[in-house]
Amino acid sequence: MFWLALPLTILVYFGFKKLYSRLAWPCLNPVLLSMLSLIGLHLVFELPYEPYAEGAYPLTWLLEPAVVALAVPLYLQASQIRKQLGPILLACSVGVTLSLLIVIPLAWAMGGDAALMASLAPQSVTTPVAMSITDSIGGIPALTAAVVILVGILGAAFGLPWLRLVGVTDPQAQGLAMGCAAHALGTARAIEQSERHGAYSSLALILSALLMALIAPIIFSLYMLFLT
Amino acid sequence: MLLLLRAALIIWLYLLGGKAVAAALPFDFPASILGLVALFVSFNIGIIKVEWVKPVADPMLTYMALLFIPIGVGLINYLDMVQTHWASLLACIVIGTFSVMTLVGHLFQRLLKVN
Secondary structure: OHHHHHHHHHHHHHHHHHHHHHHOOHHHOHHHHHHHHHHHHHHHOOOOHHHHHHHOHHHHHHHHHHHHHOHHHHHHOHHHHHHOHHHHHHHHHHHHHHHHHHHHHHHHHOOOOHHHHHHHOOOOOOHHHHHHHHHHOOOOHHHHHHHHHHHHHHHHHHHHHHHHHOOOOOHHHHHHHHHHHHHHHHHHHHHHHOHHHHHHHHHHHHHHHHHHHHHHHHHHHHHHHHHO | OHHHHHHHHHHHHHHHHHHHHHHHOOOOOOHHHHHHHHHHHHHHHOOOOHHHHHHHHHHHHHOHHHHHHHHHHHHHHHHHHHHHOHHHHHHHHHHHHHHHHHHHHHHHHHHHHHO
16 A cells, blocks of 8 residues: 555545536535545555555655745735724634633533543644643543544535525635634645635635634633532 | 755745744644745735745645545555445534535625625
8 A cells, every 4th residue: 555655645635626527516516525435445445544654755744845835825815904903803702712712611511521622622733732731631632633634624525605695605704614614634624725715725724723723721610620 | 946946945944944833832733734824924915925835835735635645545444444334424524515516605605795
C-alpha cells in the first residue's frame, strides 16, 4: 500500500470530483467518498493504516503550508472584513459557546461519562487545538481527533446546501458559519466556492480556535460542578 | 519556475516561523495558524507582496480538500472507539454542527443587514 497510497488517493479524489461536477449532489462530496472508499478498501483487504499513511504523507505534509496560504484570501478580503470585526467576533463567540452548550449536555444525556463529554466538547475546532483542550479537561485526545474529522467531513459535504436551506444566502455569512462549525475542512470547501467564502471561513477558523481554547475549560468545569 | 520557488519558500519560512513561536508558547496552538496570522500581518505592513505568494498559494488552496483524505482514512484506527460510543458521537456531531452553522450564519447575516 505504501507505493500505491499517493497515486491512488489522487486518482480516487479526481475521479469522484469529476462525478461530483456532473451530478453535484452534496452526498457525493469528493472528499467524503474518497475517504469512505479508501477506508472500505483497507477494511476489505484487512490492510493496516500505517503504510498508507506513510505513502500518502506528501499530501498530509502539505496541509500545514496550505493553512499558511489561507492568508492570501484573508488579505484580499481584508478591507471589507476590517469594517465587520465586531459582528464577526460576536458571531464566532456565540457559535463556540452554543457548540459547548449543546454538545456537553447532549453527551451527558446520551449516558456519556466525564471523559466522553470532555472528548466531544471542542469538536468544532481544528484538530491540534481540539486535542489539547480535550487533554487539559480530562478527555481522550484520540477520540477527539476522530470526532473533529467527522465534524469536518459532515460540515464540508452538507454545510453549504444546509445553509441555503435554512435561508443563509449571504456568502460572507456562509463562509463564517462553515469555518466556525467545521474548521479547516469546512474552510477547504468554502474556498472552492469563492475567495470571499474562503476568507470569512479562514477568519472563523482562527477566531473559533482561540475562543474555544478560552471558553471550553470554563464551561466544562461549570457543567462538572452542576452535573456531579 | 523561480516565481514558484519564491512563493514556496515564503510560505515555508512563515510555517517555520510559526513552528518556532508555537514551540515557545506555554500552551498548544497550531503552528500553521500562527504562520497564517504572521503572513497576513506581513501582507498588511507591506514586507511581502501577495503576488509573490499566489503562484503556490492558489493551486494549494484549490486542492486543499484533497490534503485531508489521508487523515480521514486514519479513522480506521479509531473504529473501536467510534463503535463503542457511536450513538453519542452521532448525536453530538450532527446536532452540534448544524446548530452552530445555522446560528452563526443567521446571526452574522442579520448583523450585516443592521450595519
